[in-house]
Amino acid sequence: MGAPAPELTLDVERIRADFPILQRTVRDGHQLVYLDSGATSQKPVQVLDAERSYYLRHNAAVHRGAHQLAEEATDLYEGARAKIAAFIGARDNEVVFTKNATEGLNLVAYSMSNAATSGPEAARFVVGPGDEIVVTEMEHHANLVPWQQLCQRTGATLRWFGLTDEGRLDLSDVDSVITERTKLVALVHQSNVLGTVNPVAEIAAKAHKVGALVVLDACQSVPHMPFDVVESGADFVAFSGHKMLGPTGVGVLWGRYDLLAAMPPFLTGGSMIEVVRMEGTTFAAPPQRFEAGVPNIAQVIGLGAAVDYLTEVGMANVAEHEKQLTAYALDAVESLPGVRVIGPPTNVARGGAVSFVVVVDGIHPHDVGQVLDDQGVEVRVGHHCAWPIVRRFNIPATTRATFYLYNSTEDIDALVAGIERAQRFFKP
Amino acid sequence: MGAPAPELTLDVERIRADFPILQRTVRDGHQLVYLDSGATSQKPVQVLDAERSYYLRHNAAVHRGAHQLAEEATDLYEGARAKIAAFIGARDNEVVFTKNATEGLNLVAYSMSNAATSGPEAARFVVGPGDEIVVTEMEHHANLVPWQQLCQRTGATLRWFGLTDEGRLDLSDVDSVITERTKLVALVHQSNVLGTVNPVAEIAAKAHKVGALVVLDACQSVPHMPFDVVESGADFVAFSGHKMLGPTGVGVLWGRYDLLAAMPPFLTGGSMIEVVRMEGTTFAAPPQRFEAGVPNIAQVIGLGAAVDYLTEVGMANVAEHEKQLTAYALDAVESLPGVRVIGPPTNVARGGAVSFVVVVDGIHPHDVGQVLDDQGVEVRVGHHCAWPIVRRFNIPATTRATFYLYNSTEDIDALVAGIERAQRFFKP
Amino acid sequence: MKMESLYQEIILDHYKHPHGRGLKDPYSGEAHHVNPTCGDELTVRVQLSADGSVVEELSYEGQGCSISQASASVLHDLVAGQPVMDAMAVGDEFQRMIGGRGTVEPDEEVLGDGVAFAGVAKYPARVKCALLGWMAFKDATARAVAGADASTSTEATR
Amino acid sequence: MKMESLYQEIILDHYKHPHGRGLKDPYSGEAHHVNPTCGDELTVRVQLSADGSVVEELSYEGQGCSISQASASVLHDLVAGQPVMDAMAVGDEFQRMIGGRGTVEPDEEVLGDGVAFAGVAKYPARVKCALLGWMAFKDATARAVAGADASTSTEATR
Ligand SMILES: Cc1ncc(COP(=O)(O)O)c(C=O)c1O
Numbered sequence A, B: 001m002g003a004p005a006p007e008l009t010l011d012v013e014r015i016r017a018d019f020p021i022l023q024r025t026v027r028d029g030h031q032l033v034y035l036d037s038g039a040t041s042q043k044p045v046q047v048l049d050a051e052r053s054y055y056l057r058h059n060a061a062v063h064r065g066a067h068q069l070a071e072e073a074t075d076l077y078e079g080a081r082a083k084i085a086a087f088i089g090a091r092d093n094e095v096v097f098t099k100n101a102t103e104g105l106n107l108v109a110y111s112m113s114n115a116a117t118s119g120p121e122a123a124r125f126v127v128g129p130g131d132e133i134v135v136t137e138m139e140h141h142a143n144l145v146p147w148q149q150l151c152q153r154t155g156a157t158l159r160w161f162g163l164t165d166e167g168r169l170d171l172s173d174v175d176s177v178i179t180e181r182t183k184l185v186a187l188v189h190q191s192n193v194l195g196t197v198n199p200v201a202e203i204a205a206k207a208h209k210v211g212a213l214v215v216l217d218a219c220q221s222v223p224h225m226p227f228d229v230v231e232s233g234a235d236f237v238a239f240s241g242h243k244m245l246g247p248t249g250v251g252v253l254w255g256r257y258d259l260l261a262a263m264p265p266f267l268t269g270g271s272m273i274e275v276v277r278m279e280g281t282t283f284a285a286p287p288q289r290f291e292a293g294v295p296n297i298a299q300v301i302g303l304g305a306a307v308d309y310l311t312e313v314g315m316a317n318v319a320e321h322e323k324q325l326t327a328y329a330l331d332a333v334e335s336l337p338g339v340r341v342i343g344p345p346t347n348v349a350r351g352g353a354v355s356f357v358v359v360v361d362g363i364h365p366h367d368v369g370q371v372l373d374d375q376g377v378e379v380r381v382g383h384h385c386a387w388p389i390v391r392r393f394n395i396p397a398t399t400r401a402t403f404y405l406y407n408s409t410e411d412i413d414a415l416v417a418g419i420e421r422a423q424r425f426f427k428p
Numbered sequence C, D: 001m002k003m004e005s006l007y008q009e010i011i012l013d014h015y016k017h018p019h020g021r022g023l024k025d026p027y028s029g030e031a032h033h034v035n036p037t038c039g040d041e042l043t044v045r046v047q048l049s050a051d052g053s054v055v056e057e058l059s060y061e062g063q064g065c066s067i068s069q070a071s072a073s074v075l076h077d078l079v080a081g082q083p084v085m086d087a088m089a090v091g092d093e094f095q096r097m098i099g100g101r102g103t104v105e106p107d108e109e110v111l112g113d114g115v116a117f118a119g120v121a122k123y124p125a126r127v128k129c130a131l132l133g134w135m136a137f138k139d140a141t142a143r144a145v146a147g148a149d150a151s152t153s154t155e156a157t158r
């Protein structure tokens, strides 16, 4: 077995009291052990209450009505924007609400192809044959496929950084990958499969030197560590509310204001216009320009409450807590005979996603997950929407445990016991 | 004054008990009179409870996990799809969830421009110079601007039907507007400003005769009347959950399966793929192909509960109830001296949106709305995201009252009293 | 009664009997602003002195609610004939009051009739109405100062 | 204990000692299916009799979990050497059982070892695993019958 359980920074018992779902049982009475926060986090009652109280007291279409409910709803919606902006060190008018991170990333990709048929102020977003978009081999499909599609629409070429055997970016060829032809570099901050935290500022500096834009997928970093958009070095940052204690149905795209202001719209319709005539339309300033239609009002308000909750706990504490759990888990999982961790084996520049495969006697990750589920331990199996990673490591899939502020070392003990059970069960 | 109050089909008192917000007061103690359901409807506790119980018991990422929570969440999500499909007479796999109707309409418009760089199966969606897209002068911006933008991206030409003085479509030139050049006709079922219900089947037949696709904006019809996608005659139908007792942050795009199956994807990322390689990606079958990323799970489940609620009340009853209210309101508002209704003056092929302007002594609609709000009567003022309509009628804006199943004749009495008060207040 | 705090007598007076309405020639700067939410629009023209230091003339034309129209009328009274610097200061003070959510004590010395709009601050949806003319004025003046081509350009008040 | 109802002894046996694994030549139809959720993949080849009425040979190769691999092994046993019509009927019955959420009483006469998969029906996330080989088989056979070009094509099991 691994090292003794560490003293944890957070008072997990107190936190868990805010998450009633963690009290439930699954599969014939097993206590739920939720180790799938990388897919989606659970929500504290504070978030549910914020949404419900909006509906029960203030529900109205924002930015459209002049009556009192509409005023109140607009205040709550814009108040949440201000909170979320402050949470990531941004200005309010740089925060665009989307339905998830995926939409935010697509927004940038489509605005870029729209630039070709927009005015001269959008010229810097135009890409075409001869131009290159750079991604990495560890991207989630959400930060890979939109760029493949942008290339398909425009004739630009997709290039990428490969991975080392430890699951880090292989930057040995950085100067031949990021070149004068590079128009945009899109990369993940923390890999949802490997846990790797990438040197974003360093890569962004290289990209900016050649005049390329930098898009950061911060889905697995904003929920888990202190994060500042300006310090990140990126020009655009996308993340999802549902992975950071917020409701489903809301994401955030942050962009540098000067870039947002020059960028053509993506989704068009109500609330994002300036003047509409049958012959043509002009568009509002950001962030409204990128929020077409009646928005996800309750969800944005819920995300505001999630940010309040996280701020109260303290993001540095959340990060420290997860670091402790990750160290404990890495140690325990690596010490299991026949089990191999996919991703950095050391707890440096690494977050709380522990992916592994059972190599000796080759139990398929799906089967490992099933045995774990049978004990109430909920992990994710498969390619985790990052198929190129499992191809790179020549494995069919992984079993992945991810941690959050409500997880304890007991959860990891249950994981380890479950893996051992799977090994016994599938012994040849 | 108008006619005596009619006997109503619905038991409004009983219904109102499910909508706690209707008990609240606004502006120094005035009882809330909510006449802005055309912008967004209020939500019954049943819908809020469905969302909350999802979060408290079953929250997990759908279609991705193999553990019990993920199974339950997926069942709830797909169960809601089945309910919503049944509600509109569709097959389950023809129902795509979006964040609002606006996204659904943009989805079709972008898929069409994406068709140019997709495989041969998408050929029928390609538009370019010489092709025409037909809309109407009564479209909401959500069903106008996306088509203007599609034309801008592709070089196609936008054409439109004008309006008669009564606020109906002027179809006198139908055969010169819908021609062999027409590739798509996009129109609204029921106008959110005028209340006009358009002869969709007739126009769809003309469009289909020339091989054009028909996109229907059903935002103001699906919530208010029995609706069947097949009978509608349209190929695509978009509507929003928040206008039909559902949560914010969810909309529906229905499409004929053979069309969806041939259509290129729009948003790309997780859950909509078949096989992903760095070099290229293939896509899942509909509806998954069009639902990229972790979806608005709780909102879809909430919309399922909304549909249950509406089904229980009965859509024919809802329609009848609103017809009664509309007749009463039209009568009362038209009989006010100096007040002019914008939209069909008779209650035929017409829904529950009553827009008006005070022409004698010209009180601006915004000021009328403010006086109403001061009495607790919440209406909408402005161009209602259908700016070309107010231009057409040469007015700055309108004041608009819209009705739903929880409105009573007393609400309309309050509206009328408020208009009279505004007239007194602004008397020169 | 709250409504009367919004619709002060002075506002209704200016609305019913606007000052300075009707576009005048010549002018050195013009701006056309629109409130995208409700469709109110206003064109404001300024004629600056030759050295650009004084707003010699301010005229406007437009359509909109009582608040936006009365505010344009008050704008005319407060700004026409004033040094540009002073006019801008009045605009800033007006904006500070209107955007203050009712917590800002307006400076009556500076704002004159403009203080009548203090009640608007409590109605966030009407803030843009009250500012429409003022934002157009700032824009028109900026264009005049920049010696920019004075042609009409549509720009929303944000 | 639920898990044992999923992982029946027969399934584990087929998983550890698969029948018919390894692609064979010649073949008249082939299909490569993928489960997009987890990445499991399977290539199935069929060799039909000259008149197209009998599945003379069925072989496969792939990677995946115990359920998908054992299911392919059972597929081989139930289908190889059988008339196409009968093989399709077995496939339909298998699919009916697996998709039945545990409410369908499987026909042991028809399914033989296949009934061991009855427990999968209660695990919706595993349904696609159990069907992977069967869907690929149907596809491969359809291609063989259509005399279609037997080249590999990727298609997901839906
Ligand atoms: C007729 C009509 N179409 C489209 C929309 C757009 O709906 P949403 O803003 O929910 O996308 C609305 C409502 O705003 C509408 O009334």
Ligand SMILES: Cc1ncc(COP(=O)(O)O)c(C=O)c1O
Pocket: A038, A039, A100, A101, A102, A103, A140, A142, A143, A188, A190, A191, A192, A217, A219, A220, A240, A242, A251, A385, B270, B292, B293, B294, B295
């Ligand atoms: C690294 C990463 N990027 C992008 C996404 C996509 O987020 P969503 O599905 O919420 O849009 C996820 C999660 O699914 C993720 O982990």
